[in-house]
Amino acid sequence: MKKIYDSAEAALDGLLRDGLLIAAGGFGLCGIPERLLDAIRDSGVKDLTFVSNNAGIDNEGIGKLLRTRQVRKMISSYVGENKEFERQFLSKELEVEFCPQGTLAERMRAGGAGIPAFYTKTGVGTVVAEGKEHKEFDGETYVMERGINADLSIIKGWKADEAGNLMFRKTARNFNQPAATCGKVCVAEVEEIVPVGSLDPDCIHLPSIYVNRLICGAPYDKKIEFVTTREREEA
Amino acid sequence: MKKIYDSAEAALDGLLRDGLLIAAGGFGLCGIPERLLDAIRDSGVKDLTFVSNNAGIDNEGIGKLLRTRQVRKMISSYVGENKEFERQFLSKELEVEFCPQGTLAERMRAGGAGIPAFYTKTGVGTVVAEGKEHKEFDGETYVMERGINADLSIIKGWKADEAGNLMFRKTARNFNQPAATCGKVCVAEVEEIVPVGSLDPDCIHLPSIYVNRLICGAPYDKKIEFVTTREREEA
Amino acid sequence: MPWDRNQMAARAAQELEDGFYVNLGIGIPTLVANYIPVGKTVTLQSENGMLGIGPFPYPDEVDADLINAGKQTISELASSSYFSSDQSFAMIRGGHIDLTVLGAMEVSQDGDIANWMIPGKMIKGMGGAMDLVAGVKKIIVVMDHVSKSGSPKFIPECSLPLTGKNVVDLIITDLGVFRRKDHDSPFQLVELAPGVTEDEIAEKTTAAYEVAL
Amino acid sequence: MPWDRNQMAARAAQELEDGFYVNLGIGIPTLVANYIPVGKTVTLQSENGMLGIGPFPYPDEVDADLINAGKQTISELASSSYFSSDQSFAMIRGGHIDLTVLGAMEVSQDGDIANWMIPGKMIKGMGGAMDLVAGVKKIIVVMDHVSKSGSPKFIPECSLPLTGKNVVDLIITDLGVFRRKDHDSPFQLVELAPGVTEDEIAEKTTAAYEVAL
Numbered sequence: 001m002k003k004i005y006d007s008a009e010a011a012l013d014g015l016l017r018d019g020l021l022i023a024a025g026g027f028g029l030c031g032i033p034e035r036l037l038d039a040i041r042d043s044g045v046k047d048l049t050f051v052s053n054n055a056g057i058d059n060e061g062i063g064k065l066l067r068t069r070q071v072r073k074m075i076s077s078y079v080g081e082n083k084e085f086e087r088q089f090l091s092k093e094l095e096v097e098f099c100p101q102g103t104l105a106e107r108m109r110a111g112g113a114g115i116p117a118f119y120t121k122t123g124v125g126t127v128v129a130e131g132k133e134h135k136e137f138d139g140e141t142y143v144m145e146r147g148i149n150a151d152l153s154i155i156k157g158w159k160a161d162e163a164g165n166l167m168f169r170k171t172a173r174n175f176n177q178p179a180a181t182c183g184k185v186c187v188a189e190v191e192e193i194v195p196v197g198s199l200d201p202d203c204i205h206l207p208s209i210y211v212n213r214l215i216c217g218a219p220y221d222k223k224i225e226f227v228t229t230r231e232r233e234e235a
Numbered sequence: 236m237k238k239i240y241d242s243a244e245a246a247l248d249g250l251l252r253d254g255l256l257i258a259a260g261g262f263g264l265c266g267i268p269e270r271l272l273d274a275i276r277d278s279g280v281k282d283l284t285f286v287s288n289n290a291g292i293d294n295e296g297i298g299k300l301l302r303t304r305q306v307r308k309m310i311s312s313y314v315g316e317n318k319e320f321e322r323q324f325l326s327k328e329l330e331v332e333f334c335p336q337g338t339l340a341e342r343m344r345a346g347g348a349g350i351p352a353f354y355t356k357t358g359v360g361t362v363v364a365e366g367k368e369h370k371e372f373d374g375e376t377y378v379m380e381r382g383i384n385a386d387l388s389i390i391k392g393w394k395a396d397e398a399g400n401l402m403f404r405k406t407a408r409n410f411n412q413p414a415a416t417c418g419k420v421c422v423a424e425v426e427e428i429v430p431v432g433s434l435d436p437d438c439i440h441l442p443s444i445y446v447n448r449l450i451c452g453a454p455y456d457k458k459i460e461f462v463t464t465r466e467r468e469e470a
Numbered sequence: 471m472p473w474d475r476n477q478m479a480a481r482a483a484q485e486l487e488d489g490f491y492v493n494l495g496i497g498i499p500t501l502v503a504n505y506i507p508v509g510k511t512v513t514l515q516s517e518n519g520m521l522g523i524g525p526f527p528y529p530d531e532v533d534a535d536l537i538n539a540g541k542q543t544i545s546e547l548a549s550s551s552y553f554s555s556d557q558s559f560a561m562i563r564g565g566h567i568d569l570t571v572l573g574a575m576e577v578s579q580d581g582d583i584a585n586w587m588i589p590g591k592m593i594k595g596m597g598g599a600m601d602l603v604a605g606v607k608k609i610i611v612v613m614d615h616v617s618k619s620g621s622p623k624f625i626p627e628c629s630l631p632l633t634g635k636n637v638v639d640l641i642i643t644d645l646g647v648f649r650r651k652d653h654d655s656p657f658q659l660v661e662l663a664p665g666v667t668e669d670e671i672a673e674k675t676t677a678a679y680e681v682a683l
Numbered sequence: 684m685p686w687d688r689n690q691m692a693a694r695a696a697q698e699l700e701d702g703f704y705v706n707l708g709i710g711i712p713t714l715v716a717n718y719i720p721v722g723k724t725v726t727l728q729s730e731n732g733m734l735g736i737g738p739f740p741y742p743d744e745v746d747a748d749l750i751n752a753g754k755q756t757i758s759e760l761a762s763s764s765y766f767s768s769d770q771s772f773a774m775i776r777g778g779h780i781d782l783t784v785l786g787a788m789e790v791s792q793d794g795d796i797a798n799w800m801i802p803g804k805m806i807k808g809m810g811g812a813m814d815l816v817a818g819v820k821k822i823i824v825v826m827d828h829v830s831k832s833g834s835p836k837f838i839p840e841c842s843l844p845l846t847g848k849n850v851v852d853l854i855i856t857d858l859g860v861f862r863r864k865d866h867d868s869p870f871q872l873v874e875l876a877p878g879v880t881e882d883e884i885a886e887k888t889t890a891a892y893e894v895a896l
Contacts, residue, residue, distance in 0.1 A: 027731045027732075027750075027754075027768070028750065028754040029747075029754075030731070030747065030748060030750050030754070031748065053768070076808060077808050077809060077810050077811065078807055078808035078809070078810040079806075079807055079808050080807035080808070086805050089805070089806075090805065096806075098806065098808050098809060100809055100810075100811070100812075100813035100814050101730065101768070101772065101809070101810050101811035101814055102730070102768075102771075102772025102775055102776055102811060102813075102814030102818070103772075103813075103814065104768075105767070105768035105769040105771070105772050106348070106350070106769055106772060106773075106776075108769065109560070109769040110353070111564075112560065112564045112566075113341070113559075113560035113561075113563055113564045114355065114356065114560070114562075114563030114564040114565060114604075114605050115341070115353050115354060115355060115563070116354050116372035116373070116375075116377055117353070117354050117370070117372060117377075118345070118350050118352070118353040118354070119350060119351050119352050119353070120349065120350060120776060120817070121349065121776070121817040121818065122776060122813050122814045122817040122818065123813050123817070124817070124848065125795075125845055125847065125848030125849075126813060126844065126845045126846065126847065126848070127844050127845075128809070128813060135352070137351035137352060137381075138351070140351075142351055142352075146372075158748075161549065163513075163522075163549035165549065165551050167437065168437070168765075168767075169437065169748045170436070170437065170733075170746065170748040170749045170759070170765055171729070171731050171732050171733050171748060171749055171750055171751075171765060172747075172748040173437075173732055173765055173766065173767050174731050174732050174767060174768045175767070175768045176767070177767035177768070177769065177770075178767060178768060178769040181560070181564065181566075196548045196549045197548030197549070200438070201405070201522075201546055201550045201551050201552055202402065202403070202404065202405065202408075202438070202440075202552050203435070203437070203438040204551035204552070204553075205437075205767075207521045207551040207553060207561070208513065208521065208522075208549065208551065209491045209513070209515070209521055209561060209566050209567075210566065222747030222748070223747065224745065224747045224750070224756060225750075225754040225755075226750075226753065226754050226755045226756070227745055227755075227756055228739045228755040228756050228757075229739050229740055229741060229742045229745060229756065230738055230739040230740070230741065231741075232741045232742070262518045262519075262537075262541075262555070263537065263541040264534075264541075265518070265534065265535060265537050265541070266535065288555070311595060312595050312596060312597050312598065313594055313595035313596070313597040314593075314594055314595050315594035315595070321592050324592070324593075325592065331593075333593065333595050333596060335596055335597075335598070335599075335600035335601050336517065336555070336559065336596075336597050336598035336601060337517070337555075337558075337559025337562055337563055337598060337600075337601030337605070338559075338600075338601065339555075340554070340555035340556040340558070340559050341556055341559060341560075341563075343556065344556040344773070346777075347773060347777045347779075348772075348773035348774075348776055348777045349773070349775075349776030349777040349778060349817075349818050350776070355563060355604070356563070356604040356605065357563060357600050357601045357604040357605065358600050358604070359604070359635065360582070360632055360634065360635030360636075361600060361631065361632045361633065361634065361635070362631050362632075363596070363600060393535075396762065398726075398735075398762035400762065400764050403552075403554075404535045405520075405533065405535040405536045405546070405552050406516070406518050406519050406520050406535060406536055406537055406538075406552060407534075407535040408519050408552055408553065408554050408555075409518050409519050409554060409555045410554070410555045411554070412554035412555070412556065412557075413554060413555060413556040416773070416777065416779075431761045431762045432761030432762070436735075436759055436763040436764050436765055437765050439764035439765070439766075440554075442734045442764040442766060442774070443726065443734065443735075443762065443764065444704045444726070444728070444734055444774060444779050444780075445779065457534030457535070458534065459532065459534045459537070459543060460537075460541040460542075461537075461540065461541050461542045461543070462532055462542075462543055463526045463542040463543050463544075464526050464527055464528060464529045464532060464543065465525055465526040465527070465528065466528075467528045467529070
């Protein structure tokens with residue numbers, strides 16, 4: 001049972017078709033599955049729906065697939081900082097379902113955990129809750145939100161062992177973990193593939209069961225949206 | 236803001252009263268908060284309800300508080316291997332709410348995550364689902380289960396830093412993680428308290444926000460229910 | 471000659487495929503681990519929070535923090551990982567486990583299973599059984615064909631409180647194997663233990679089933 | 684003289700208590716971190732999955748994998764921990780965060796807040812704002828008392844789409860502070876910026892409020 005593939009293209013072989021619902025990890029440009037997004041763009045599949053917290057920026061992340069018009073719909077919490085997105089959204093070429101960030105993360109986690117729906121206070125009394133079922137619990141009103149099950153999950157990790165056990169690094173974990181669990185198939189790209197036994201079993205963020213296919217995507221040239229620094233004190 | 240207390244008794248000071256709903260970590264005797272259970276027993280509070288996967292065994296774990304008749308009700312998935320439990324249960328001195336193990340874990344997690352209810356297929360068509368709301372999603376029937384919010388959580392960890400960031404060891408993690416999140420207050424006992432900075436921020440199982448009070452309970456003499464071994468091959 | 475415990479376990483092991491993630495129940499199902507086909511990678515899950523269960527430990531390596539769902543001491547593998555109970559059952563409920571092997575007191579012809587309580591007797595609880603039968607992709611039951619008192623266990627309708635409704639995919643008894651292709655189809659008798667006849671099965675089974683030997 | 688951005692942030696920081704876990708929004712709320720009272724331990728949460736946010740990094744320590752919810756590079760502390768987005772919002776939704784400071788376009792006299800979209804303009808999305816106002820124990824809004832065009836922002840009813848209904852506990856503007864003791868009580872004007880008069884507040888506020896200076 002070999003999970004490791006030589007390239008993003010090989011790892012996605014047989015998984016892509018028009019109209020897929022794809023769950024993608026990442027927050028802004030932090031921890032996005034760059035190699036897999038590139039390979040999906042190059043495959044030419046279209047009418048895609050992406051469940052992803054953000055939509056990348058111009059020509060970075062999902063932004064690349066917006067430019068090529070392969071995306072039909074986004075399910076996201078925040079889509080700023082993206083001119084091509086704005087153009088397609090305003091001209092109604094692109095459909096957008098806004099979902100509060102925590103509800104989005106929980107919907108992915110729920111889908112992956114066999115929970116078709118849950119109740120939350122988030123969004124009650126706002127447009128987000130319009131048309132959805134409401135229910136009272138202990139005197140408070142909650143709205144029902146649905147779990148998300150994607151056709152495909154694409155995620156970016158830091159290290160994985162050859163069995164597929166995976167670790168993330170710092171805030172690049174973000175949506176990668178819940179996104180990985182909610183797809184029928186999960187393809188992961190990591191910075192390094194290490195021998196089985198190299199990772200501490202107590203520190204695995206994503207057990208191998210969730211990683212169906214794996215590539216090493218190194219080297220990475222990670223982009224930063226806003227570099228903010230402080231000055232080093234004088235010695 | 237000091238979270239570290241000198242003893243279990245000190246850590247529980249002001250938190251105990253008759254009739255509390257207490258969420259306790261542990262699976263069987265693995266990863267149970269022994270020191271805190273002893274201190275609760277010694278405090279003499281009664282009419283307690285425990286949300287705990289198991290009820291300990293005779294005179295171990297929650298079994299100690301059964302012997303002293305301080306427990307009114309258990310919410311558990313499995314209560315075998317406990318004679319005193321059996322006696323009280325059959326004589327109706329003790330109330331028991333059986334909950335499937337995964338539903339129990341999810342109910343604790345949901346309570347801690349602000350989710351008052353969720354749907355699951357587990358238990359549909361069985362006595363467990365009787366009297367509960369059912370709902371169809373995509374042609375399948377699910378039952379609604381409620382999140383659990385406890386008055387107090389008591390858990391056992393492996394290492395914690397002085398800020399309260401906590402790690403578990405191997406299968407002793409089990410219910411300790413969800414139990415920690417669902418209580419108004421969480422008191423943790425660990426085998427070792429280490430200086431801030433000693434634990435890898437990528438490997439924290441329970442971030443400090445969930446640990447309100449902390450003790451070092453060492454030394455531990457961990458009990459095993461069933462020692463099973465294999466023979467070492469001859470050299 | 472009917473199959474013994476080990477032969478039943480070995481038969482169940484034939485259902486394992488390369489790359490499968492599997493949860494094994496207590497009793498005969500545990501023995502399935504001894505018959506994993508050579509060359510196939512099968513990863514065992516324990517619902518108390520572990521993926522990659524190793525064999526029982528050597529006596530000097532027993533660790534109270536390392537047990538399986540039956541509360542027996544086990545060992546870890548290089549590929550093991552640990553997680554919490556909520557994560558473990560997210561895995562189970564979410565359909566990520568490929569196969570589970572469970573014991574049963576009764577199985578009905580519609581695939582209902584009863585294996586957790588007998589009214590009037592001390593109830594120990596269902597543990598993770600209800601979650602497993604509701605969430606795992608393929609449910610295999612391994613059980614004796616008849617009870618100790620000789621009454622059939624594969625029956626028209628369960629008399630005991632259910633663990634799950636319409637969930638069983640394959641039944642392996644000491645006498646033979648019943649399979650169904652999906653949850654809307656009837657069970658078919660597809661294999662007999664050596665020396666067991668179709669008639670013997672018919673005699674000891676009250677459930678309706680098709681014969682497809 | 685009305686408070687400037689830093690003075691508003693400093694005023695918000697007075698609400699911090701020892702041991703608090705706090706989420707700070709983008710803009711003026713971020714400045715609150717500069718005014719944490721000496722001797723108080725306050726831990727900052729970032730909803731993209733971090734507890735214990737450190738200061739901006741030195742130029743040679745910038746790390747693309749270490750950003751805050753505003754996508755700015757930050758640094759870690761010895762007490763930091765990382766987690767996934769679902770765990771982060773379990774923390775927020777579950778009421779574990781003690782306090783959040785947010786900006787707003789409008790706040791109503793009943794504590795409704797609007798801070799995520801203006802009909803007709805490009806919608807960027809609510810991000811985590813709806814989760815924060817629904818889940819955090821205490822919600823502080825820091826905003827200018829009037830809009831750039833001079834119209835009141837603390838008003839009888841929000842005209843913009845809401846972020847949350849009946850959620851705001853404290854409003855700090857450049858002119859003063861409004862507080863309410865619970866979500867069933869009216870807001871009270873409890874503080875004035877230096878040189879600001881009760882009359883000036885009254886003139887620039889259409890929301891109903893009590894005066895308790």
